[in-house]
Amino acid sequence: MAAQQRQVTLTEVARAAGVSTATASRAINGSSRRVSEDIAARVKRTAEELGYLPNLSAQTVAKGASPTVAVLLSDIADPYFSAIASGIMAGASEAALMVTMAASERSGARELQMLRTFRSQHPRAIIVAGSRDEENTHSPEVTAALRAYAETGGRVVVISQGPSPFDLVDIQNHDGARKLAHALLDRGGAHFGVVSGRVTLHTNADRINGFRTGLAERGHTLADDAIVEAEFTRDGGYVGMQELLARREDLGAPLDTVFVTSDMMAFGAATAIRDHGLSVGADISLAGFDNVGLTQDVTPAMTSVEIPLHEVGRSAVRMALGSGTEPAHLAVQTHVVLRASTPQR
Amino acid sequence: MAAQQRQVTLTEVARAAGVSTATASRAINGSSRRVSEDIAARVKRTAEELGYLPNLSAQTVAKGASPTVAVLLSDIADPYFSAIASGIMAGASEAALMVTMAASERSGARELQMLRTFRSQHPRAIIVAGSRDEENTHSPEVTAALRAYAETGGRVVVISQGPSPFDLVDIQNHDGARKLAHALLDRGGAHFGVVSGRVTLHTNADRINGFRTGLAERGHTLADDAIVEAEFTRDGGYVGMQELLARREDLGAPLDTVFVTSDMMAFGAATAIRDHGLSVGADISLAGFDNVGLTQDVTPAMTSVEIPLHEVGRSAVRMALGSGTEPAHLAVQTHVVLRASTPQR
DNA sequence: TTGAAAGCGGTACCAG
DNA sequence: CTGGTACCGCTTTCAA
Numbered sequence: 001m002a003a004q005q006r007q008v009t010l011t012e013v014a015r016a017a018g019v020s021t022a023t024a025s026r027a028i029n030g031s032s033r034r035v036s037e038d039i040a041a042r043v044k045r046t047a048e049e050l051g052y053l054p055n056l057s058a059q060t061v062a063k064g065a066s067p068t069v070a071v072l073l074s075d076i077a078d079p080y081f082s083a084i085a086s087g088i089m090a091g092a093s094e095a096a097l098m099v100t101m102a103a104s105e106r107s108g109a110r111e112l113q114m115l116r117t118f119r120s121q122h123p124r125a126i127i128v129a130g131s132r133d134e135e136n137t138h139s140p141e142v143t144a145a146l147r148a149y150a151e152t153g154g155r156v157v158v159i160s161q162g163p164s165p166f167d168l169v170d171i172q173n174h175d176g177a178r179k180l181a182h183a184l185l186d187r188g189g190a191h192f193g194v195v196s197g198r199v200t201l202h203t204n205a206d207r208i209n210g211f212r213t214g215l216a217e218r219g220h221t222l223a224d225d226a227i228v229e230a231e232f233t234r235d236g237g238y239v240g241m242q243e244l245l246a247r248r249e250d251l252g253a254p255l256d257t258v259f260v261t262s263d264m265m266a267f268g269a270a271t272a273i274r275d276h277g278l279s280v281g282a283d284i285s286l287a288g289f290d291n292v293g294l295t296q297d298v299t300p301a302m303t304s305v306e307i308p309l310h311e312v313g314r315s316a317v318r319m320a321l322g323s324g325t326e327p328a329h330l331a332v333q334t335h336v337v338l339r340a341s342t343p344q345r
Numbered sequence: 346m347a348a349q350q351r352q353v354t355l356t357e358v359a360r361a362a363g364v365s366t367a368t369a370s371r372a373i374n375g376s377s378r379r380v381s382e383d384i385a386a387r388v389k390r391t392a393e394e395l396g397y398l399p400n401l402s403a404q405t406v407a408k409g410a411s412p413t414v415a416v417l418l419s420d421i422a423d424p425y426f427s428a429i430a431s432g433i434m435a436g437a438s439e440a441a442l443m444v445t446m447a448a449s450e451r452s453g454a455r456e457l458q459m460l461r462t463f464r465s466q467h468p469r470a471i472i473v474a475g476s477r478d479e480e481n482t483h484s485p486e487v488t489a490a491l492r493a494y495a496e497t498g499g500r501v502v503v504i505s506q507g508p509s510p511f512d513l514v515d516i517q518n519h520d521g522a523r524k525l526a527h528a529l530l531d532r533g534g535a536h537f538g539v540v541s542g543r544v545t546l547h548t549n550a551d552r553i554n555g556f557r558t559g560l561a562e563r564g565h566t567l568a569d570d571a572i573v574e575a576e577f578t579r580d581g582g583y584v585g586m587q588e589l590l591a592r593r594e595d596l597g598a599p600l601d602t603v604f605v606t607s608d609m610m611a612f613g614a615a616t617a618i619r620d621h622g623l624s625v626g627a628d629i630s631l632a633g634f635d636n637v638g639l640t641q642d643v644t645p646a647m648t649s650v651e652i653p654l655h656e657v658g659r660s661a662v663r664m665a666l667g668s669g670t671e672p673a674h675l676a677v678q679t680h681v682v683l684r685a686s687t688p689q690r
Numbered sequence: 691t692t693g694a695a696a697g698c699g700g701t702a703c704c705a706g
Numbered sequence: 707c708t709g710g711t712a713c714c715g716c717t718t719t720c721a722a
Binding site for chain 4: 007009010011021022024025026029054055057058059060061062063
């Protein structure tokens with residue numbers, strides 16, 4: 001094994017090029033570039049030859065901030081978050097920023113812990129995308145940590161959180177669900193049901209309310225007992241749909257169209273419908289939300305509401321870099337994608 | 346907006362607690378903990394009161410290495426990678442490490458660029474998970490960069506790359522495909538086809554060869570013209586399957602079972618089969634690889650080969666922390682999961 | 691334009 | 707066990 005070689009430092013480059021470290025610094029990472037062409041060239045060349053690589057930590061400690069954006073989300077394995085993460089990484093790459101990422105796994109304690117670690121890093125911005133799954137807008141502790149960070153000059157961008165004291169990328173869940181209701185009515189839906197993740201989550205509440213609003217605008221109503229709450233997971237969707245079907249049968253109430261508040265849940269729900277001996281589409285129209293990639297590959301293809309998740313991520317980074325003194329606010333529009341799971345009836 | 350407050354520093358804590366920075370450092374981030382109970386407690390308390398947060402960059406520059414693992418993958422939006430990433434983040438969290446992540450988007454130039462950035466960070470380890478999609482094991486430049494990093498004391502862990510001069514988490518693609526062939530033969534498959542991503546990719550080559558080996562072990566063969574190459578994406582699967590179906594029909598050759606070398610492609614392939622007027626399962630048995638979560642939610646549920654991706658990620662981190670001087674090597678077993686897309690025939 | 695030198699926030703060796 | 711201090715690698719006044 002090769003001897004533990006040390007990294008080449010700026011000082012070494014400077015000496016090799018016969019200039020001061022100050023000049024070398026200006027030549028290589030030049031801010032107020034005031035170095036003569038030839039010297040700059042020479043320094044860069046020697047840096048290249050020696051294989052010099054700037055020490056980011058040293059730069060950070062000297063400058064006070066790291067060329068980094070920190071991302072907190074609840075679960076990167078969830079396609080919803082991985083799509084956002086993908087956009088964030090793209091945006092960061094465009095802005096020559098690094099990305100530090102951590103998953104809270106839906107644990108508040110962990111979330112707080114990661115936030116502390118993030119703060120220790122002095123990133124340019126902290127992007128929080130995990131809150132769709134959290135009970136509260138933010139726990140007071142989290143808000144406090146975020147605020148403390150903001151007060152030391154950091155930028156906080158929150159994705160999908162309704163009103164926020166921080167920069168906000170606001171996904172139009174309410175409006176999307178509202179438009180979905182209209183579309184489903186247009187397709188002949190008459191007896192609606194909803195399977196939702198916990199309604200204490202803003203996202204779910206917004207989607208349900210939007211859906212209800214959309215129905216109401218056309219003179220339809222959504223019975224309270226036609227809304228089933230379950231876990232915000234694929235399995236939750238399965239269980240929730242079972243429950244909904246059972247309830248409707250017990251009441252002898254008709255049911256032809258079900259809105260499930262997320263695609264992941266909807267996939268589970270579709271399976272539940274089949275296991276119940278019914279057909280998705282023919283018997284029960286089924287629509288999800290998020291328009292995850294596979295909505296078009298399941299059978300029947302699933303109607304959903306598209307959120308431009310990748311763009312959401314990129315926008316978040318751009319906001320993080322914005323210079324506005326006021327917290328910015330960006331409304332991200334959603335739109336309905338009709339597919340075979342909600343045929344004309 | 347609150348005035349730009351500065352972060353509390355160790356020096357301030359030390360002064361407030363009436364001790365030297367040396368002692369404060371030992372008390373708070375104690376390495377060779379040799380501080381009296383009471384003083385340590387006092388220091389910690391004042392740190393708490395002042396809201397002190399260590400400056401990670403300063404620690405890094407002083408110590409020479411950052412408590413970080415850097416992850417390079419090709420596309421976090423791909424469930425394959427996001428599952429690995431999830432495991433990595435879990436492993437990192439367990440080891441109190443941060444995670445820096447970047448996506449190469451399958452661009453060699455970008456990959457090299459991100460590697461440079463990673464090296465600038467002095468992370469404890471670099472984990473490369475993107476290579477399944479790269480043409481070569483590694484481009485010489487990438488290997489050189491990795492080697493240079495390793496020579497400065499860094500640890501490199503490669504996921505799924507066949508022989509490697511670095512630590513390796515070796516996913517048993519060949520063996521998995523081989524076992525899949527056996528399973529499909531047991532289900533009565535007789536006329537096989539394969540839709541694959543580019544065979545210049547190790548992963549695809551291994552899977553095809555494994556499949557062929559499995560068939561051969563039972564006296565079956567796989568015709569060369571029964572293998573179609575396409576893009577390693579969902580759409581590639583669609584196109585590839587179209588091509589395969591067309592070819593077989595042109596030749597008047599029978600086809601009852603198709604192995605697609607990834608689930609993503611298989612989802613596209615399933616749609617192609619349907620668009621061709623055939624039924625997945627009844628007419629054509631279809632199997633994928635990776636056992637992505639949704640394999641069980643599509644209809645019919647898709648037979649696949651499971652890779653314990655989350656564990657792969659965690660293992661990668663553990664290897665990264667390993668102290669062995671020799672490059673370590675971990676074989677990760679895969680196993681067949683039979684579902685409705687490959688019924689008994 | 692270039693160089694000297696004072697930090698940036700911590701760590702760790704060396705005395706005491 | 708504690709404090710003094712050199713130093714980690716780089717940036718940035720301040721002079722020259």
